[in-house]
Amino acid sequence: xxxxxxxxxxxxxxxxxxxxxxxxxxxxxxxxxxxxxxxxxxxxxxxxxxxxxxxxxxxxxxxxxxxxxxxxxxxxxxxxxxxxxxxxxxxxxxxxxxxxxxxxxxxxxxxxxxxxxxxxxxxxxxxxxxxxxxxxxxxxxxxxxxxxxxxxxxxxxxxxxxxxxxxxxxxxxxxxxxxxxxxxxxxxxxxxxxxxxxxxxxxxxxxxxxxxxxxxxxxxxxxxxxxxxxxxxxxxxxxxxxxxxxxxxxxxxxxxxxxxxxxxxxxxxxxxxxxxxxxxxxxx
Numbered sequence: 262x263x264x265x266x267x268x269x270x271x272x273x274x275x276x277x278x279x280x281x282x283x284x285x286x287x288x289x290x291x292x293x294x295x296x297x298x299x300x301x302x303x304x305x306x307x308x309x310x311x312x313x314x315x316x317x318x319x320x321x322x323x324x325x326x327x328x329x330x331x332x333x334x335x336x337x338x339x340x341x342x343x344x345x346x347x348x349x350x351x352x353x354x355x356x357x358x359x360x361x362x363x364x365x366x367x368x369x370x371x372x373x374x375x376x377x378x379x380x381x382x383x384x385x386x387x388x389x390x391x392x393x394x395x396x397x398x399x400x401x402x403x404x405x406x407x408x409x410x411x412x413x414x415x416x417x418x419x420x421x422x423x424x425x426x427x428x429x430x431x432x433x434x435x436x437x438x439x440x441x442x443x444x445x446x447x448x449x450x451x452x453x454x455x456x457x458x459x460x461x462x463x464x465x466x467x468x469x470x471x472x473x474x475x476x477x478x479x480x481x482x483x484x485x486x487x488x489x490x491x492x493x494x495x496x497x498x499x500x501x502x503x504x505x506x507x508x509x510x511x512x513x514x515x516x517x518x519x520x521x522x523x524x525x526x527x528x529x530x531x532x533x534x535x536x537x538x539x540x541x542x543x544x545x
Contacts, residue, residue: 278429278431278432278435279435280330280361280365280435281365281428281432281433281435281436281439282435282436282438282439282442282512282515283327283330283331283361283365283439284361284362284365284366284367284436284439285367285435285436285437285438285439285440285441285442285443286316286323286327286439286440286442286443286515287316287327287331287362287373287439288367288370288373288439288440288443288466288469289439289440289442289443289444289464290316290317290318290443290444291314291315291316291373292314292315292316292317292376293312293313293314293376293377293379293380293410294312294313294314294315294410295310295311295312295313295379295380295383295403295406295407295410296310296311296312296313296350297309297310297407298310298311309395310383310387310395310403311350311351311352312350312351312352312355312380312383312384312387313348313349313350313351313355314348314349314354314355314358314380315346315347315348315349316346316347317341317344317345317346317347318344318345318347318443318516319343319344319345319518320344320516320517320518321338321345322517323442323515323516324338324345324347325338326515327347328347330361331357331358331361331362332349332354332357332358332361333357335349335353335354335357336348336349336354337349337350352384352387352388355380355384356384359377359380359381359384362377366426367436367469368425368426368428368432368433368436368472369423369425369426369466369468369469369471369472370423370466370468370469371419371421371422371423371466371467371468372413372417372419372465372466373466373469374419374423375413375419375420375421375423376410376413378420378421379406379409379410379420380406380410382406383403383406386399386402386403386406387403416489417465417489425468430476433472433476434476434508434511434512435512437472437473437476437512438508438509438512438513438514439515440462440464440469440473441462441514441519442514442515442516442519444462444463444464445460445461445462445519446459446461446462446463446522447459447460447461447501447505447519447522447523447526448522448525448526449526449529457496457498458496458498458501458502458526458529458530459494459495459496459501460480460494460495460500460501460504460505461492461493461494461495462492462493462494463485463490463491463492463493464490464491465489465490465491466491467491470482470491470492470493471491471493473493474493477495477504477508479495479497479500480493480494480495480496480500481493481494481495498530501526501530502527502530502531505523505526505527505530506527509523
């Protein structure tokens with residue numbers, strides 16, 4: 262199957278590396294689907310298949326920016342409970358998304374890349390067979406793709422392992438910043454009578470989580486089997502402060518709430534380092 266696969270490493274001079282942030286954010290908040298919908302024009306209860314890529318978040322400003330960057334504003338934003346959906350439905354819109362993700366591909370992510378590949382296959386099949394009626398063979402293949410997408414969601418098992426592509430550290434930084442905005446957390450948690458700072462990421466795509474540890478060269482990873490989640494966390498005060506000062510100074514969060522959390526955590530850590538008692542946090 263032909264694709265427009267463009268290596269981020271080979272075409273770095275033609276890209277804006279800051280756009281890797283949006284790829285990372287899509288890895289955390291995006292979902293791929295092959296929808297099976299009722300055909301209102303059919304008199305016999307017919308159905309049709311259409312690809313869909315949806316990104317969900319509470320901050321509409323970021324979704325609008327993402328919409329403009331990856332497709333030139335072709336997506337539709339709709340309100341949902343607690344936030345918004347940015348949906349790209351239909352072959353042409355999803356092809357625009359895929360084109361962006363091939364130009365700015367994720368460094369790693371077997372689950373995300375499995376879903377991306379399956380949706381590419383679906384589009385290829387839909388475009389390969391012309392005519393109003395879908396053959397039984399095509400229907401079976403499309404249902405197989407729907408089944409595989411559902412299985413990945415339930416089991417967190419990819420259809421294949423994908424090689425680690427080599428990217429420069431700056432591209433990785435923007436990518437990880439996007440992932441962190443989507444699935445990360447930072448702040449303080451209770452540790453006995455004290456409050457311990459933390460920087461953490463939790464998601465199902467194991468290799469993306471491992472990339473955080475490899476990038477920072479610190480922290481710990483553990484599994485959360487019931488949730489099928491992989492959790493990376495940094496807890497030492499000096500290490501958390503170093504990440505917040507250096508990493509986010511160069512690759513700042515775009516989510517307003519995350520910027521606030523980073524700023525508040527760093528302010529308290531700096532106060533503590535300078536000798537403040539931080540009584541409200543139980544730090545001494």
